[in-house]
Amino acid sequence: MCGIIGYIGPKSVVPILVEGLKRLEYRGYDSAGVAVVDENQINIRRVHGKIAALEKSLEESPLDGIYGVGHTRWATHGRPCEENAHPHQDCTGSVVVVHNGIIENYLALKKKLKKEGHTFRTETDTEIIAHLVEKYFKGSLEEAVQRAVQDLDGAYAVAVISSKDPEKIVAAKVGPPIVVGLGKKEFFISSDINPLLSYTQKVVFLEDGEMAVIEPTGANFFDFKGKVLEKKVHHLSWSRLMAEKSGFKHFMLKEIFEQPQVVRDTLKGRVFLDSGKICLDEIGVSPELFKKTERVVIIACGTSYHAGLVGKYLIEAMAQIPVDIEFASEYRYRDFILDKKALVIVISQSGETADSLAALRIIKEMKPLTLSICNAVNSSIARETDGVLYTHAGPEIGVAATKTYSAQIVALALLAMHLAQIKGRIDEKASLALIEELGRIPHKMEKILNQAKSIEDLASKFVSFSHFLYLGRGVSFPVALEGALKLKEISYIHAEAYPGGEMKHGPIALIEENMPTMAIVPRDRVYAKMLSNISEIKARIGYILAVASEDDKEIEERVDKVIPVPSTEPLFTPFLTTLPLQLFAYYIGAMRGADVDQPRNLAKSVTVE
Ligand code: G6P
Secondary structure: OOEEEEEEOOOOHHHHHHHHHHHHHHHOOOEEEEEEEEOOEEEEEEEEOOHHHHHHHHHHOOOOOOEEEEEEEOOOOOOOOOOOOOOEEOOOOOEEEEEEEEEOOHHHHHHHHHHOOOOOOOOOOOHHHHHHHHHHOOOOHHHHHHHHHOOOOEEEEEEEEEOOOOOOEEEEEEOOOOEEEEOOOOEEEEOOOHHHOOOOOEEEEOOOOEEEEEEOOEEEEEEOOOOEEOOOOEEOOOOHHHHOOOOOOOHHHHHHHOHHHHHHHHHOOOEEOOOOEEOOHHHOOOHHHHHOOOEEEEEEOHHHHHHHHHHHHHHHHHHOOOEEEEEHHHHOOOOOOOOOOEEEEEEEOOOOOHHHHHHHHHHHOOOOEEEEEEOOOOOHHHHHOOEEEEOOOOOOOOOOOOHHHHHHHHHHHHHHHHHHHHOOOOOHHHHHHHHHHHHHHHHHHHHHHOOHHHHHHHHHOOOOOOEEEEEEOOOHHHHHHHHHHHHHHHHOOEEEEEEHHHHHHOHHHHOOOOOOEEEEEOOOOOHHHHHHHHHHHHOOOOOEEEEEEOOOOHHHHHOOEEEEEOOOOHHHHHHHHHHHHHHHHHHHHHHOOOOOOOOOOOOOOOOOO
């Protein structure tokens, strides 16, 4: 979704804004722009399309300035085009605004402002903010912004500059994230920490209803009534290098290959091989509270939802607690029933997904215990849950989630065992065996990654197909869903996933030679059932690829091609079976010439509904 960057300091502003926008690119966007202030003159450059086009335009006709703001736009109100690209201005051209979010009452405000004589140039909701600041400006930009936000309904992260109150950038937040970077005599506003990593590890996260004013001399924080706030300064542990491609062709490929390390990092310090114990004290929720849990509800979107579905199988099998898994966007509008004995787990890589955050806020009114599994430290969802279990995946830049999914299922496996131990539903011997196997997962992942070339060769045979079916049963069903999602996202090939047993209730009608099937068939309790489903497809001349255990000779007779993965504890097979599906989707997408890291229409962090 939209990305905001702002800089004030001694360095040349345009390169910093452009570099910052590049680091926000992964969020998804369709146009980009910058506004810089030079001798009280605001200069704006906007383009429809990629940041490369913005760079080219700036090369051909450079802009200069001493501070400024930049923006990547993911269209919500108004077509993606140059006129609707941010920054937007007021009537006089002295106020400039960049915005992430949606102003829900913008039509009513626009009507009113038009009546008052304001002239609008764009179809966006954002432009009204510039006119409101113009209307309320009496000499102080922060006071005008404070007054303007009182009129707004909806979600917004904004950064505003005015040539009439120069050398300051004012940011305000209700909904989408804003982080303020504190450098040495230089200060930043950003939608996330990635653009800041090259300059500073010291950041302040704004909460809803808060504002920041950055000037060459420092950063100050206020609430919307102007009260000064003392904000906590966070020290980031991520480095700039973690957000580089490091020789890989795409971030997605790099992130797929990082998974063994991500699993190690997410396990680190949390498992004890001598006692078989799991230590999750860091969550900040006492074992007594966990003990009361009689039901678990998992809320998530996208790939995080698929990880949550794996979590359902893990928690039910290990801790024997019933688990419901829900799409956040559906749950928030349902008449759901929750009591205080429920544990609600919100899974979100970014910790900012609008639907997940909104669902959490509604759920909290019923006062269950809430826990989040997040990758972005101190994100909104992490802050607003009773406890947080962080995944240690580092920054994920590829829009299609890969390594954060693996980290999420590690976290869920740990949580399932933690609950099982607290409830006394697993003995020491079984715990130890599971922990030892978790420790072996990274090495087994490496064995799969070593076969990347053969998966690439296999992928090359399917580049021109238009449809794919993914099948799995039990804990492999979410893997099928995730495999199909990756193929859709990256290669734009239509792919559907079904539980194997559901085939005969409809999807089997689709089977013919141009509809290949990817079957996920590890040796587990539904293995024989999957073989029957595979036979049903074969009988209808369908081509079948199977992700199966490397020691499984029987499957070779039944399918056209096997992608072998090492054997593991059946519940842990998603750690291994997902990897070849990620690689398969990646190679097909790359061979089709798709923009693998930034697939069309998708955003990394969906901060609007
Ligand atoms: C977007 C991303 C997906 C992600 C989903 C949920 O759709 O493109 O990759 O799985 O949001 O994001 P979250 O940050 O909540 O895990």
